[in-house]
Amino acid sequence: MTTRLFGEPVQRREDPRLLTGQGRYVDDLGSDALAAAFVRSPHAHARIRDIDVSAALDVDGLIAIYTYEDLPERVGRPLPLLIPHPALTHGRTAYPLAKDVVRHVGEPVVMVVATDRYLAEDACALIEVEYEPLKPVVGVEDAVQGGHLVHEDVPGNVGAHLVQEVPSTAGLSAGEAIDAAPHTLTFRLDIERSASMPLEGRGVYARWDGSDLRVYSSTQTSTSVRMAIAAALDLPLTNVEVIAPDVGGGFGVKIMHPWPEEILVPWAARLLGREIKWTEDRREHFIASAHERGQVQHVRVGFDDDGRVLGLDVRILHDHGAYTPYGIIVPIITSTQLLGPYKLGAYRVEFSSVYTNTVQVTPYRGAGRPQGVFCMERTMDKIARYLGKDRTEVRAANFIQPDEFPYDQRMTFQDGRPLIYDSGDYPEMLRMVKELIGWDDFEPAPNRGIGIGCYVEGTGVGPYEGGHVQITSDGRVHVSTGLTSQGQGHQTVFAQIAATELGVPIERVSVVTGDTRRFGYAVGTFASRAAVMSGNAIALACRKVREKALRIAADALEANPDDLEITDGVVHVVGDPSSAVPLSTVAVLANPLRYAFDDEAAKATQFSGASSPDRPPVAEGDEPGLEGRDYYSPIRSTFASGMHAAIVETDPVTAEIKVVKYAVVHDCGKLINPMIVEGQIHGGVAQGIGGALYERMAYDTHGQLVNASFMDFLMPYATEVPHVETAHLETPSPLNPLGIKGAGEAGVIPVSAVIASAIEDAEGIDIDRMPISPSELFDLRG
């Protein structure tokens, strides 16, 4: 194949549009739409006594005001609990508009529709809601005291409790293995909240044409939003279409769905027969979307003289905020992915997932892994320090070896399937990262430290994705897949896969994602799964199309299909370029026609002699057209891995922390586009730096988020992010046809662990919390 683009740093095909202001994000659409705005709770916990809208009724341009009482029964039901789990015994979700009680600052109480957003906000400001404040629950340790309840019917504020145990091969429990170990350590770790914080917030734009609803949403899953809307509005699925247009970043928060606004805006659009749009503002995003990360971990570990972990016991308090619409995926991932590249003697992990009067917690890039990796890597560092050993030596003593794959961690992963690692080479990766950072040459000096962090990431979770590929009579290749894009370059990487599989120039390939009009079956873009899932599905669909193209071309060329190949969009006999037919003509031949609407079509009409009079024009079991559809559904996840290392300097006086060098070795199997993979890693590391040093959700004791703006929530600028050196190791996944693993979340996962490791090395002080600010480090110095 001459058109082998898989693996090449192909420039992104979406860029010219995005660079010239031609992107189409939700708020760029619907210039004539009415605007929605929301009155949101100013209290963390309160009973709603009365809502008085009378003062708002005189606002110019007001169209409608809705409270919970106005919602029909079906629309007013609690929002779905998307991922039920047997351990989530007390799952609770919000109503689209608050009913009787509000449980966090920012919960929507009243929806206003007006002719523009300014006027809608004017009306919101005039609506008076009378609240009876209730005692708020803030912080997991306050929550588990159970003195006050977030939900009256959830005792002790515990939504879920799960214990997972893996005994040692000798049959010892973790507790027994720790008690019997030569050395033990016990410690506590604190992990703050952060959030995805895409620069485009959420947004919904809906239009109703009398029978059909079309909704544009800034979402990571258009197919599931579509089904949720159809269910809530009691519409046939075929009368609802949902499109994720250009999406200005997701990082997890937009896989949560349906948001109240995703139900309410379409509902009102249908009721009013008008186009309605709602665009989230930044404050709303802070107080009414989702956060992640917050955990307290209690760790006990037993180990031998070499630093091998004989037993590990981790007890986690996980803060899931006021509601659990996304279930307990985050603490499950923390519990399982905590194991990283290591084989432990015995392991016990227990978590309580608890309610607080704060914004709900749903996955943010990394999805529980940064917390798990922080725990395991802090453990490794503490063991090394206790034994006086090099930190990489202790890690190496615990690694799963390359000849031990597939390696069964004997746990249940987030997809309900066994936690079995498919491939990897951790010793080689350690060698590479040590070389890249200069581990062995590092000169210890006061206020200068080096740190390391290792992780394994389950990527490409099922259940499935699909791809559709159609070659039209102009020779163009149209690829569609149901999952969405938020900046990952899918229009490029999926085109690379299709161009490579079909032997066509990439310029002829176009890719559509996240549009239910084109592809209705999909799960979504999260969990580093898009390339693995849709990439393989598209490859499989291309192979079907290729097979059909070769069969038709073989007929036309009177050749054996096995002797044909496709080069630059032309099917030809291997070694005989003169015996050839372009794919455009094959597409014409694949679709017998009656009407000659253009010159190409004329070649396929009934008197053109294109088909044999002795056979039906479309053979039994065949279909007209040159297209194919296929799905990829893996037996289980594929496990990517990585190791990061950093050198930091701390100011001896101010305790300012500066990352002077940062190195990443990353293994996502075969790379489709190394330029894009590196971009994903850079971005992940930057978010990790934010989580390690700056970002926190500062709730006061009243449940007010006091830093709900970019002025006060410190996201890194260019001046805060170090230059990242990257190197790749490729251990192909044996589980999928392309041998690939996911890369999207990787960069963020170990950063807090790495930075803590390096600061600890620089300062000689235990760093047991993330993030760590200069003033906290200053205080720790005592």
Next chain:
Amino acid sequence: MNSEHEITLNVNGTTRRARVPGRRLLSDCLRQDLGLTGTHVGCEHGVCGCCTVLLDGRPVRSCLMLAVTADGHEITTVEGLAGPDGMSPVQRAFAECHALQCGFCTPGFLCTVTALLEENPAPTDEEVLEGISGNLCRCTGYQNIVKAVHRAAELKAEES
């Protein structure tokens, strides 16, 4: 509060008139009244820099400015950066260096960097970091943006 004002802006070389309420933000005027949706709004409090446009050649936050105060001024938005021969050196450098992912912050960066290179055609690393330190990007980690600024400086020098 809602009394309207006639304003005249020169946007991307074209004279545009709009009738706006006094409180209309310049960002909203560009996006809603003039249909130039390439300018994005990320925070509405002047921190993220997504809404950066050039006002008389200098970068400003269009979310921190009322449309009426831009009356009579020249404005360049992302839609006006490309020339008759195609994308500007800054735009091409961003594509070449993979300096964008979701693209939402990109128009603000492009305007900022265009002004930066006008003022300082060959910035040092430090000057580049300083120059883009008022714009947030959540996708790229900035590394490729820094690279793109240097590349744009090269392209500009080659083509001048």
